[in-house]
Amino acid sequence: MNLTIADVRLTPILVADPPLLNTQGVHQPYTPRLIVEVVTADGVTGVGETYGDTKYLEPARPFAEKLKGRQVSDLNGLFVIADEVSVDDSRVSGQVDVGGLRGVQTADKLRLSVVSGFEVACLDALGKALGLPVHALLGGKVRDAVEYSAYLFYRWADHPEGVACEKDDWGAAVDPAGVVEQARLFKERYGFTSFKLKGGVFPPDEEIAAVRALADAFPGHPLRLDPNGAWSVETSLKVAKELGGVLEYLEDPALGVSAMAEVSAGTGVPLATNMCVTTFAEIKEAFSRDAVQVVLSDHHYWGGLRNTRQLAAICRTFGVGVSMHSNTHLGISLAAMTHVASTVPNLQHACDSHYPWQSEDVLTRRLTFEGGRVAVSDAPGLGVELDREKLQFLHRRWLDDDGALRERDDAAAMRVAEPGWVTPSVPRW
Ligand SMILES: O=C([O-])C(=O)C[C@H](O)[C@@H](O)C(=O)[O-]
Ligand SMILES: [Mg+2]
Incomplete structure (x- = not known):
């Protein structure tokens, strides 16, 4: 069995989202996600998913390059790679995370969100190669x-x-x-x-x-x-x-x-x-x-x-x-x-x-x-199968977008309905 990572594919997509309201505004009609595929030398493909805004895509690309040639089982090594990947400071400094509403954004938080997509893809590939469900790999x-x-x-x-x-x-x-x-x-x-x-x-x-x-x-x-x-x-x-x-x-x-x-x-x-x-x-x-x-x-x-x-x-x-x-x-x-x-x-x-x-x-x-x-699936890996046509359809939507929807922005979506809307200061009440 050859667990060497031969290829990594990153596919940014836009998926439909309803007009859900939160304290910052409303969800946009389409929201970005990133689909990660890790392919072993034996042709086993593992899939993962994470945030798809540009600030995640930027570090995900060099991360994917560095992953090639490593073992799909080298999960601890993912954190070593993450430390080597640079994050554009302007993406994080002083920014409150809009998408995840998880406090102040930092380069490390961003890196960990990228790692998560690759870790899940590696676990899926490893499970498929070994004939074990992901939960078994976790104990x-x-x-x-x-x-x-x-x-x-x-x-x-x-x-x-x-x-x-x-x-x-x-x-x-x-x-x-x-x-x-x-x-x-x-x-x-x-x-x-x-x-x-x-x-x-x-x-x-x-x-x-x-x-x-x-x-x-x-x-x-x-x-x-x-x-x-x-x-x-x-x-x-x-x-x-x-x-x-x-x-x-x-x-x-x-x-x-x-x-x-x-x-x-x-x-x-x-x-x-x-x-x-x-x-x-x-x-x-x-x-x-x-x-x-x-x-x-x-x-x-x-x-x-x-x-x-x-x-x-x-x-x-x-x-x-x-x-x-x-x-x-x-x-x-x-x-x-x-x-x-x-x-x-x-x-x-x-x-x-x-x-x-x-x-x-x-x-x-x-x-x-x-x-x-x-x-809980007992099938090898995550127990899910990628539909390539659907993936391409949602990727095409991302490609066709002029950039307005590629970053989640609940306040911008709200301004369409209420032009004067600004993200409320906290505490709001
Ligand atoms: O539990 C939470 O805080 C969330 O799920 C944050 C999300 O951003 C949610 O509010 C949303 O998607 O509007
Ligand atoms: Mg919450």
């Missing part, structure tokens, strides 16, 4: 299915008039009744039994009313609210007091470890984050100040599936919960998330996934949710 699954929660968004029925887009049948959700209807559809279509509402969109009282309406409509179901750090400490504590009885956790109510620690000290409601703990370096301060009770891992942030397991082990050691964050992603990443989640013993909460919002994919068969769960 083996401890569950046969992984539970996901419904990721509810305030949204418009359609993108603004005149904007080229794909349509969907979800309808608008801009008030409590709309949110409950969306949750009902999620339950009916996918069987989800826990619900997360993306907040920070409307004044807190309106979002409190939406969560109360969910609690009334789905008694006993776990509920979460995530305003992406849009609130002050005072507002966060008020919301925590009002919703204390119905929330499983409150996600990133305020921005940064200090504000989160203050909120945490003033409420019994557990706080979760995918914003103030997104790298290993941020763990010590956050945990020692008891700023968060649940870390939402994301293999795209943390540098892949093996780092996600390390994060879970650290959380277990410190008695902090762990679950998974999601951004816009396709089936390759859902498969990767499912494999790693299946190996984490201390996964106490249903994971997030945007996947139901993505009507397009690059796979021959979409992954499915049964009773809110994705079955």
Whole structure:
């Protein structure tokens, strides 16, 4: 068996995205992703997926060149290559990450997101070469299915008039009744039994009313609210007091470890984050100040599936919960998330996934949710197959774009509907 990497293919694509609202604005009609293929000398191909904006593509290209000739099993070496790849400073200095909403952007965070796409592709190729599923390469699954929660968004029925887009049948959700209807559809279509509402969109009282309406409509179901750090400490504590009885956790109510620690000290409601703990370096301060009770891992942030397991082990050691964050992603990443989640013993909460919002994919068969769960594949590798026609179609869309959609920009998308819109300063309320 020859595990030498003979070729690496990078295919940037644009995938359809609905008009989902968040505190920065609204999703653009198409969003960039990068599909990574790693081919061994024996002709085995592994696939991975990560962010596709230019700032990720730039370091991904030299990374791909350096990978050729190495072993697909040399996963630790990926971090060595990452250190050798330069990141254009202007892409990161002083920039808050728009796409992932994960605090201040740094060159290392960017590199780790690139590594994650290659690591998943290498694991897929290695698994296929050895005849083993990815979860076996990570030490083996401890569950046969992984539970996901419904990721509810305030949204418009359609993108603004005149904007080229794909349509969907979800309808608008801009008030409590709309949110409950969306949750009902999620339950009916996918069987989800826990619900997360993306907040920070409307004044807190309106979002409190939406969560109360969910609690009334789905008694006993776990509920979460995530305003992406849009609130002050005072507002966060008020919301925590009002919703204390119905929330499983409150996600990133305020921005940064200090504000989160203050909120945490003033409420019994557990706080979760995918914003103030997104790298290993941020763990010590956050945990020692008891700023968060649940870390939402994301293999795209943390540098892949093996780092996600390390994060879970650290959380277990410190008695902090762990679950998974999601951004816009396709089936390759859902498969990767499912494999790693299946190996984490201390996964106490249903994971997030945007996947139901993505009507397009690059796979021959979409992954499915049964009773809110994705079955863990025992097929070699990730257990997914790339559909080359679909990949080319979505790549063609990227090629044809004049550049406007190649960088995710929720504020720019909002300006189409509200010309005066600027990204709100924080705390917004
Ligand atoms: O849990 C989160 O913070 C997210 O998923 C951040 C994302 O950017 C989400 O808000 C989005 O896609 O609008
Ligand atoms: Mg979040």
